[in-house]
Structure formats: structure tokens, C-alpha cells
Amino acid sequence: MVNFSAVAKRYPGGQEALKDVSFSIEAGELVFLTGRSGAGKSTLLKLIPAIERPTSGSVIVNGQNVASLKRGAIPYLRRNIGLVFQDQKLLYDRSVYENVMLPLAFSSHAPREAARRARAALDKVGLAGRENANPIQLSGGEQQRVAIARAVVNRPSILIADEPTANLDADSAARVLDIFVAFRQVGVTVLIATHDLALVERYAGRILHLEQGRVA
Amino acid sequence: MIGWLRQHVRALRLALRRFAAGGTLSALVIGVALALPTGGYALLESLRGLATRASFDPQISIFLKGEVKRAEALALERPLRADRRVAKIRFIPREEALKELNAVQGLAEVTAALGQNPLPDTYVVTARGEDLDPLVADLARMPGVAHVQSDSVWARRLAAIASAGRLALWLLASVLGIGLVSVTFNTIRLQILTHRTEIEVSKLIGATDAFIRRPFYYLGLLQGMAGGAIAIAIVWISLALLNREVAVLAESFGSGYRLTFPGLPDAIIAIALAGLLGWLGAHLSVSKHLRQIE
Numbered sequence: 001m002v003n004f005s006a007v008a009k010r011y012p013g014g015q016e017a018l019k020d021v022s023f024s025i026e027a028g029e030l031v032f033l034t035g036r037s038g039a040g041k042s043t044l045l046k047l048i049p050a051i052e053r054p055t056s057g058s059v060i061v062n063g064q065n066v067a068s069l070k071r072g073a074i075p076y077l078r079r080n081i082g083l084v085f086q087d088q089k090l091l092y093d094r095s096v097y098e099n100v101m102l103p104l105a106f107s108s109h110a111p112r113e114a115a116r117r118a119r120a121a122l123d124k125v126g127l128a129g130r131e132n133a134n135p136i137q138l139s140g141g142e143q144q145r146v147a148i149a150r151a152v153v154n155r156p157s158i159l160i161a162d163e164p165t166a167n168l169d170a171d172s173a174a175r176v177l178d179i180f181v182a183f184r185q186v187g188v189t190v191l192i193a194t195h196d197l198a199l200v201e202r203y204a205g206r207i208l209h210l211e212q213g214r215v216a
Numbered sequence: 217m218i219g220w221l222r223q224h225v226r227a228l229r230l231a232l233r234r235f236a237a238g239g240t241l242s243a244l245v246i247g248v249a250l251a252l253p254t255g256g257y258a259l260l261e262s263l264r265g266l267a268t269r270a271s272f273d274p275q276i277s278i279f280l281k282g283e284v285k286r287a288e289a290l291a292l293e294r295p296l297r298a299d300r301r302v303a304k305i306r307f308i309p310r311e312e313a314l315k316e317l318n319a320v321q322g323l324a325e326v327t328a329a330l331g332q333n334p335l336p337d338t339y340v341v342t343a344r345g346e347d348l349d350p351l352v353a354d355l356a357r358m359p360g361v362a363h364v365q366s367d368s369v370w371a372r373r374l375a376a377i378a379s380a381g382r383l384a385l386w387l388l389a390s391v392l393g394i395g396l397v398s399v400t401f402n403t404i405r406l407q408i409l410t411h412r413t414e415i416e417v418s419k420l421i422g423a424t425d426a427f428i429r430r431p432f433y434y435l436g437l438l439q440g441m442a443g444g445a446i447a448i449a450i451v452w453i454s455l456a457l458l459n460r461e462v463a464v465l466a467e468s469f470g471s472g473y474r475l476t477f478p479g480l481p482d483a484i485i486a487i488a489l490a491g492l493l494g495w496l497g498a499h500l501s502v503s504k505h506l507r508q509i510e
Contacts, residue, residue: 075423075425078422089416091417102417108223
């Protein structure tokens with residue numbers, strides 16, 4: 001599903017974020033990417049949807065080498081990857097429902113089908129009643145769940161989350177992780193970056209530990 | 217195909233909403249700016265209509281010297297009739313000319329004050345053909361002729377003014393066209409800044425460049441077209457008001473002349489052209505500013 005081989009990433013200015021990273025994730029796996037902040041977790045996650053390109057090595061996602069993907073092909077790659085960001089990146093000028101509808105707008109679904117999918121996604125993250133709320137009215141945990149609903153509404157085969165529980169209290173964090181695990185159970189490959197090892201231990205996931213840009 | 221259409225309808229609706237929210241003022245600015253060359257064009261077309269009508273029936277007036285006797289004056293009729301370039305002649309004796317002048321209200325007192333008739337005997341010649349210059353020169357050499365005046369001179373001057381005016385208009389239109397492109401460029405730039413987060417997020421979750429650009433292109437197009445429509449409206453209203461005055465003036469000359477409105481094809485071309493320039497402004501802006509958001 002996801003295959004890194006000998007991946008290095010050097011940022012302009014010489015900072016080396018990743019050095020010779022190789023690993024493989026099978027379809028339907030749950031993987032926790034751990035490590036201290038600055039270990040290269042975010043960089044690694046950004047390579048998968050081609051937000052960043054590797055300096056060397058290859059990143060294979062769904063059989064495609066992302067490292068050499070043409071600019072025009074990137075949107076189609078991203079539609080098959082659900083992305084959840086640490087800062088959610090919700091749009092506060094529109095309702096929860098419209099936020100979740102956003103990815104459906106550019107994959108040209110019929111309006112009725114799009115509405116059905118958006119409701120289903122909100123239902124799965126337990127926000128069925130909050131459709132018309134503005135994200136700003138929601139708690140941090142609820143906002144993160146809206147972000148998850150937006151990430152899964154296109155039914156991606158891979159779900160990637162960067163520190164999704166970083167700003168949440170223990171209860172909300174557990175609830176958010178439960179939702180990710182539930183998606184894994186229906187066959188979605190889930191990759192979550194976190195520095196919260198205590199939380200990770202409660203789930204039966206594989207751990208990929210990064211230390212100073214290397215897989216330890 | 218349906219998906220593609222749906223995407224365009226969505227982009228158009230988005231553009232309409234954004235236009236309604238903040239594009240109308242820009243459209244007004246564009247409209248006022250475009251009204252200048254559009255109105256100038258309409259006036260020039262009216263003027264050209266006047267010029268061609270005048271030269272359609274080229275007339276030459278031959279004014280005789282005051283001391284020429286009536287018999288001498290009438291003697292000129294034969295050589296005039298013999299000239300093949302002359303289609304029709306009419307002799308206006310000075311008494312008749314004075315009578316015509318007196319018929320104009322208020323002038324009778326003026327002419328009476330002069331004591332004697334200041335007007336000369338006149339021949340009005342209708343010429344055959346277009347080139348009047350040799351004929352005018354020949355007529356001026358006839359005995360007893362004081363002055364020969366060709367209407368075609370006026371027609372030609374009018375045409376020359378019109379063509380100079382047309383050139384000036386093209387220059388004006390070009391400058392204002394560039395203005396339209398810049399206004400749109402800036403509107404779209406502000407729109408991109410306003411929607412920066414949305415664009416960023418959309419790109420991250422799989423929106424194509426085309427999807428992101430589309431609403432901006434539509435916005436530029438709409439704004440340009442609205443500006444063009446406003447310009448046409450301004451010109452129509454102005455011409456309607458002007459025509460009231462022109463009608464009074466023309467009737468005093470016994471003419472039914474009116475300024476001509478730009479026709480429907482002209483209006484459509486103006487609106488389409490403005491839309492095209494708006495689209496161009498949007499294109500330049502989108503190409504420059506969207507690349508900065510990754």
C-alpha cells in the first residue's frame with residue numbers, strides 16, 4: 001500500500017529531516033508513527049500525498065511512485081488519501097456540513113449522492129446532529145472529528161493523521177483514536193503520527209519509531 | 217460530461233455569489249470607463265451618417281460678384297448646362313435669396329437695417345460623379361464668379377474629423393481596455409487572498425488547479441460583461457437625452473436627423489469584448505497568484 005525505500009529528505013538550507021528511511025505498510029494495517037517532535041514524523045507523512053517530494057529514494061503509494069508523479073496527477077492521488085491535520089484546517093466561514101462536502105465538490109458526485117455521503121461520514125464520527133453548526137462552535141475534539149469526516153467522505157483507501165490528538169484532553173483523544181481504529185476495521189489503511197506513547201499502547205497497532213530522521 | 221457540467225455550474229454560482237458580494241462596484245468602475253469609448257463610437261457613427269448623407273448629393277454653390285448684371289448672370293446658364301459634369305442647375309436671384317432670408321424669424325429687421333440687399337445672385341449646381349475639385353476649379357474661372365463653395369468640402373472635412381476621432385477612440389479604448397484588465401487583475405488578486413485558506417485546504421485534499429481557477433475566471437468574465445452592459449446602458453441613456461436637443465436643432469434645419477444608437481450587434485460585441493478582457497485579467501491574476509499558494 002505504502003512503500004518507502006531509501007528515502008531521504010533534505011530541506012533547502014541543509015537541514016536533513018529524513019535519512020535512508022525504508023518501510024512498508026500493507027493494506028488494512030494500523031500504524032502509529034512515533035518519535036519526539038522534530039524526529040521527522042510530519043515530513044514523512046507529507047511525502048505520501050506529495051505535499052513534499054523526497055530528495056532521494058522512492059515513495060510508492062498504491063503502486064504509483066509519488067516521487068516522480070507529475071504535478072497534474074497529484075490531486076487524483078490525494079483524493080484516495082484521507083488527510084487529517086493537527087490544526088484541522090477547517091473552513092470557519094461555512095457550516096460543518098459544507099466543510100465535509102468540500103472534497104465531494106471536486107470529484108463531481110451527483111448532489112443527492114454527495115449529501116448522502118456527507119451525512120454518513122458525519123454519522124460515523126458521531127456528529128450527525130451538528131451539521132448546521134459552525135466549526136467554531138464545536139469543541140477541539142468535535143472539530144477534529146469534523147476533519148476526520150471530511151477526510152473519509154471520499155472513501156479513501158489510506159487515512160493519514162498528523163498528531164490528531166495533540167491538543168485534546170484524554171477522553172476526546174481516545175474517542176478520536178477509536179474512530180480511526182473503526183475505519184481500519186472496514187479495511188482502510190491507517191497511519192497516525194503521535195508522540196503520545198501511552199495512548200498508542202492501548203491499541204493493537206504496529207509502531208514505527210522515528211529518531212533523528214531514521215527508523216529506529 | 218454531466219460531472220463536468222456540474223463543476224462549471226458550481227463555479228458559475230460561486231462566481232455569481234462573489235460578484236454580488238463585492239464585484240458590483242468594480243463593474244461600475246469598468247462600466248463608467250468603457251462608456252467613454254463606447255459613447256464616442258456612437259457619436260462618431262452618427263457623425264459619419266451625417267457625412268455620407270451630405271456627400272450623397274454633392275452640391276456646389278456659385279456666388280456671383282455683386283456688380284454682375286442680371287443679363288450677364290443669366291448668360292452663365294448656357295455654358296453651365298453644356299457642362300457634362302453638371303446634372304442640375306438652379307438660379308437663385310438675389311431678391312429671392314433676400315426673401316428667403318427675411319422669412320427666417322428675426323432676420324427681416326436686420327436686413328431692413330442694411331438698407332440694400334447684401335446678397336449676390338447664386339447658382340446651385342448639382343454635380344455628377346464624385347470628384348468635384350476640377351469642376352469647382354473650372355467654375356471659379358467663369359466670368360463674374362466671386363466664390364464657389366462645394367458641400368463636398370464639408371463632407372470631406374467631416375469625414376476627416378471622423379477618422380481622426382476614430383483613431384483617438386481606438387487609442388482611448390486600448391488604454392481603458394488595459395485599465396479593465398488591471399481592475400480585474402486586482403479584484404481577482406483580492407479574491408484569492410480572501411479565499412486563501414479555502415484554496416490551500418482544497419489543494420491539500422485533492423482539488424485540481426482547474427477546479428480552483430474556474431470560479432475566478434467566471435468572476436473576471438462576469439465583472440467584465442457587467443461593466444460592458446453598464447457602459448452600453450450609460451451610452452443609451454445619454455444618447456436618448458442628447459437626442460431631445462438634437463431633434464430641436466435638426467428640425468430648425470428642416471432635417472429629421474437623430475444621433476444613432478449603437479445597435480444590438482454593437483452592444484453584444486461591446487459586452488463580449490469587455491467580458492473577454494475581464495477573463496484575460498482573471499487569467500493573468502490567477503496565473504500569478506495561485507502559484508504562490510501550495
